[in-house]
């Protein structure tokens with residue numbers, strides 16, 4: 001799919017067919033899109049966590065109670081350590097959240113290009129997600145997404161609008 005079509009047609013999907021798995025080769029291509037994402041100093045301070053096992057899914061589902069999320073056949077997230085990411089000497093800004101978010105966005109857009117649905121989720125229970133992902137003390141996570149296909153014949157809600165370019169752009 002053409003790049004601009006991908007970013008125009010991507011949307012948050014909150015209705016998944018629990019019986020339609022993401023094919024392994026499709027998942028591989030989605031992960032590859034994350035692998036080649038840019039990161040500050042090319043540090044690549046990330047681990048891609050793919051949850052498809054019944055035990056893993058049941059733990060991650062417990063961390064985000066929305067009923068639609070319980071049906072997603074796969075959940076993807078990106079985790080990492082602050083000490084592995086670049087820190088700007090001038091003021092101590094650390095790029096971990098930026099790097100992890102870029103990798104996640106690459107994968108979400110790759111999923112859209114593959115016809116696989118997703119939805120950024122940050123409103124999970126932080127401690128429950130940490131325990132579901134078996135994170136160490138120094139590991140962080142900023143978002144998770146379901147991956148899957150919508151139920152057949154499901155009527156997706158209308159696309160959400162956006163502010164106009166005039167409202168959000170400033171030229172200096």
Ligand SMILES: Cc1cc2nc3c(=O)[nH]c(=O)nc-3n(C[C@H](O)[C@H](O)[C@H](O)COP(=O)(O)O)c2cc1C
Nearest residue numbers: 010011012013014119120121122123124143159160
């Ligand atoms: C950082 C971030 C966190 C989000 N967290 C949630 C969430 O916890 N639950 C949810 O249903 N959607 C969540 N969303 C999805 C947004 O609601 C959605 O992207 C926005 O309404 C625009 O709709 P669209 O993705 O269909 O274009 C999140 C999106 C972002 C970028």
